[in-house]
Amino acid sequence: MIKVALAGQPNCGKSTIFNLVSGINQHIANYPGVTVDKKVGRFSYKEQKIEMVDLPGTYSFSSYSLEERVAKEFIVDEKPDVIVNIVDASNIKRHLYLTFQLLEIGIPVVVVLNMIDVATRRGIEIDAQKISQMLGCKVIIASGAKGIGGDEIMEAIVKTSQESAGSFKINYEELEPLIEETQSEIETSQIPLDKRWLAIKLLESDETISAKLEVEFKDIKESTKAKEEKFHSLYDKDIAPFLAAIRYDSADIIYHKCVKHLKESSETVTDKVDKIVLNRWLAFPILLLIMFLVYELSIVYGYKLTDYTWPLLAMFKNAVIGVLPEPQFTDIPMVTDFTIWMVNSANALMNYIPIFFILFALIAIMEDVGYMPRMAFILDKIFKKFGLHGQSTLPLVLGGAMVGGCAVPGVMSTKGIADDRARMATILTVPYMNCLAKVPFYTLILGAFFKEEMALMMFYISTVTVFIALIVAKLLATTVLGTRETSPFVMELPPYHLPTFKGVIIRAAQRVWVYIKKVVTIVLAVAIVLFAMLQFPGLSEDSIQKFDIQAQKALDNFDKKAKKSAYYELVDTKEEIYTLLNYYDNYKSQRMIASGKEGAEAVDADFMQKNEALFKFVKSGDDKEAGEINKLLRKLSKDRNKILREVKNEKIENSFLGMIGRSMEPLTQYAGFDWRINVAFLSSFAARESAVATLGSLYENNKADDQRAEEAMAQNSGYTPLHAVAIIIFMILTPPCIATMIVVKLQANSYKWMLFAIFFPITLGIIISSSIFTFGSMFEVSGLDAMGYFYASVVALALVFGLFPTKTKNWFVDKK
Amino acid sequence: MCLSHIKKGQKCRLVSINGEGKLKQKLLDMGFIFGADIEVIREAPLYDPMELKIHNYLISLRKSEANLLEVELV
Known part of the structure; x- marks a missing residue:
């Protein structure tokens, strides 16, 4: 089997080439220990089996980003047979910068000039033959989006895998003596890669390679350090900028020898579109419009689509019920009860799949088009103030910045945020946004206690969440996340591209599959536990x-x-x-x-x-x-x-969950919660929907069957509107459901943060609802006023927080 | 002068980077090398970050980071 690593800079169209050669024979995993996606495609060409691993997109092989570390570790540890390097044909110069670094590794490279159609349209003529000669490797012309070059790439992979690497070498001039010296020191290394490359990496102070070599050569770090200082004293230059400059110069030479611009570079489509999309006055209306469309299409229309898919799930449920033992009047067999509970739990989650599919497809389109970084560009200034990042916009919108969303896709879309601290802060704040499944709960309580003021209360609820999220983000970014690494905001604004239908569908399907595989399975496991806790010890x-x-x-x-x-x-x-x-x-x-x-x-x-x-x-x-x-x-x-x-x-009253709810009463009484509310909150952890069902069944008075849950609750609970406000505020802050917890775990890559994401909101929620309820009862504030005061203070606090600058790492160095 | 003070539409040449570590390496990898031509395309609607053209592609930088880049007008 031929092992192939697919490498390239971001926005080179790597995934379209990957899809072109792998088709649907691909699956997603994670690189060990990190949240970076690892896409693997397996296919064969002329009876040769090929396994292609998609490396994370990296601008270089020398800096310390997570993606580059992952890519380097893969190359060193797995030693692929061939590296396929995708290059954007319309921007060869910058992409060659990475190509040089790949050629130095000592593994045979195939260069693919992708998006050749775009280059031709722009009047760029490329002499691929000449590039091939100069680089000493095969150069293929292709267009992933147009389906050009797939066979040639596979042909080249098979041929190249039988050859040894070319002897490509950049002359690093003044640095050459030091490279040779270092190379001779590590000549005996067991790492099966080019020794010259290892030497260059050492001199670049590359952490991954230094760590690997330190195992074999103890003093390698010190001796390298000495060499760096020597170089600095001799030429008054640092090695890293020196190498970068030479690589760019070499790229420039190839560019000038092999690329011709037939047309004078006129204004590109991207320039024209950006003039509108990034216009000072139009940027925000357009951004709002796009967010609104995403929201309408996915959440609103997706929800309507569930009207058609729900009967399918109901049919499944009925089919299951059909084969279960029938109840003997009021005696329902345990197996029937249990199976129906499980089917209900699964259906509640599966019901969201149409919404998720549309959402993920729209996200994929926005990613491919190139709008995502522009969104970050427009909003970065606001989010920066709260310790977030321009790229936090989409996760927050999906989480429910407008009326209602879902934290699951919200948290899943935090993947691309470059700044580690902002990414963590976003992961932990998205669950505060207005969850779609909380809406029926609010409707129930508002219907019971705020019939007249329902619209105003709903406005409070849906907008206060945004301010709370910002406050929490700021709190976390300045405290627990304060020491996290921040990244410089150096972000490419790639040219606009039309997405391919195949690429979008594949990505959306893959993400839905991740949801089904990771989320649904675990939720079902928890559903079993909840069932037991609600069933036992049973009746007296x-x-x-x-x-x-x-x-x-x-x-x-x-x-x-x-x-x-x-x-x-x-x-x-x-x-x-x-x-x-x-x-x-x-x-x-x-x-x-x-x-x-x-x-x-x-x-x-x-x-x-x-x-x-x-x-x-x-x-x-x-x-x-x-x-x-x-x-x-x-x-x-x-x-x-x-x-x-x-x-x-x-x-329920006698069950373990009921007992827990009761045992929490001494604490929750300050917020005005009795055991019923506690049980409802506990059971809502599995899936938000069950809070309404539990409350509904707990408050039904059993006399008049046609009494609606709202009326039953208003009459039978003995709550005042102030109680209701405390409940609502707790629900706003309440911990995310298990599904969200699992994606938080996946994205933050730690159970510690998952637990934090559960208990921090609970603590915050109980403190705030307790103070609202206790002080509210003390001063006899009405429910509506209490909500108003709460809203005003949250907004004020958010504004004050926004004025304080978030401490970011100071990149500045004093010149010595 | 600092890159952050360059106006929209003006072109300049990079003289030095007063940054270190991760930022410096990142900037180098993105093509911010000595002598590179930089054109300021626009500022974001809220005046920060700024959009630049370097080596024929577009990139955005926060003003706080652009402050660290010393340039000369051409």
């Missing part, structure tokens, strides 16, 4: 008896009235009643999800076929006797549901 003997009596009563009642019916012999045993009742309930739920007249007829036909004798009871038509039974059935079903709900409530 007394309660079981009590509910048995209730169940018997309901059955007796049915039996008494059914005796009068002509169909009594069909329902005169318990088993027959159970079967009929389950048949009835299934029919009702199938009809509920069936769409339109045809759907309803299909369900009818299906049930008719299943059991013709019973069908008349669920759809009686003109048959009066059957209609009587149907009425009784409806009553019996209602009775059963009421008993089941009571059982559930008592179970």
Whole structure:
């Protein structure tokens, strides 16, 4: 098998070439220990198996960024057979800077001049033959976006893998004696790469290579240091700028000998577009418009799309229920209960897949087009003040800067932020944004306690989150993240490119797959734990008896009235009643999800076929006797549901989770939370949606079935609007769901930060809601006023924070 | 003079980098070498960072970092 490393500077179109040769035979992993994506493609060409690893895009092989370290370690540790170097044909000079460094490694290189179509359009003529001669390696002309050059690249890989590396050498002039000296010192090294390259890396004080060589040669660092000083005293030059200058000069020579500009360089499309997109007055409206479109298309339309995908998930659920043991009236088998719980948990997460897919596709488009760095360019000044980065915009918007979003794609899109501290601060603040699944929860509470002022409260809730996020970012950046490394804001604004359909779809699908693989699996594991904590220890003997009596009563009642019916012999045993009742309930739920007249007829036909004798009871038509039974059935079903709900409530109350909720009351009472709210918050950790379901079922009073959850809560909870405000504020600050926690873990690459991301918001939330509730009750502030005061103070604090500069590393050195 | 003081549309030549470590290496790798021609394209809408053209490509720098680059007008 031929091992190939794909290298190139950012924006050289590396991924389009990768997609061109690998097609869909690729998968994503991580480089060991870091969050950098490692894409691997496996394919064969002329019966040769090829494995291609996509190295992170790097401008150089000499500085200390994470990507470069990863790329270098891969080359040194894995020693690929061939390096394929992608070069942007329309900007050869800068890209050759990296090419030289790759050629020095001593591994055969194939240079691919990508985006040849763009170069031709701009009137750039390239003599590939000559470049090949000058560099001593194969040079292929290609265009990943247009699908040109795939076979030639594979052909070149196969051929080159059988040859040894060319003897390309840059003459480093004054430095040559020192290179030779160093080379002779490490001649015995076991690292199977070019010794001259290792020597150059040493003199560049490259940390990765120095560390590797130090194992073999103990004093290598000191002797290199001495050489650097010698060079400095001899020529008054530092090695790094000296090497960079020579490499750029060499690139310049090749550029002038092999590249011709046929057209006078006129204004490019990129220049024209930037005049509008980065215009002082138009930049913000355009940015807002784009953010709005992303939001509309993904969150709003994606959500509508779930109306079509949800029935599929519901069908899956019904299919599962169909094979489970049927309930015996109020006695539901544990396996049925458990499986339905698991299917519900999975469905709740799978439901978001259409939204995520659209989102990830749109992000991929914006990345490919080149708008992302421009967004950072426009907004950097604001975000810098809060310890964030211009590139934090998109994660925060996805997290829900407008009405509602999702922290999962938000956190996942922090990957590209170059500044480590800003990246961590963004990862940890995105979960504060307005989660889409929190919206039903707010609606429930607002509907119960703030019917009149709902719009104003919703405005408070959805905008306060942005200010809270900024405050938290600033707090973290100046405290726990204070010592983190910051990066200089040196960012390329690449030329605009049309994205390829294939590239966008592949990337979106890969990211969705990561979500399914990493998030859904772990959430399901947690769902099992939660199920157990809600089920056990279960009901007391007394309660079981009590509910048995209730169940018997309901059955007796049915039996008494059914005796009068002509169909009594069909329902005169318990088993027959159970079967009929389950048949009835299934029919009702199938009809509920069936769409339109045809759907309803299909369900009818299906049930008719299943059991013709019973069908008349669920759809009686003109048959009066059957209609009587149907009425009784409806009553019996209602009775059963009421008993089941009571059982559930008592179970929750007695469950381990209920006990925990109760044991937290002494602490949470200051925020006005009773155990029910505590349980709702605890269960919402699995998936936000379950908070509403739990609260809803806890507050139903079981008397009037048609009472809405809002009304039930307002009447039965004994809460005041001030309670509600404390609950809302806690929900705003409350820890992210497990799904988010997992992506925080993935992106921050540490459990420590994940735990921090859980407990910091809880602490903050409990402190703030407690103070609001305690002081609010003391001074008899109304709920609305309390929210108003909270809002005003958060906004004021954010403004004050923005005025204090964030300490960044001072790059300046005094000249000696 | 400092690069941060160069106006939109003006061209200049790099004289020296008063930075160290990571910043200096990064700038070198991006082509900020002695004698490189730099053109100031524009400032961001909020006046910081600034957009430059160097070696025929576009790059953005915060003013705080542009302060460290000494240039001469051409």
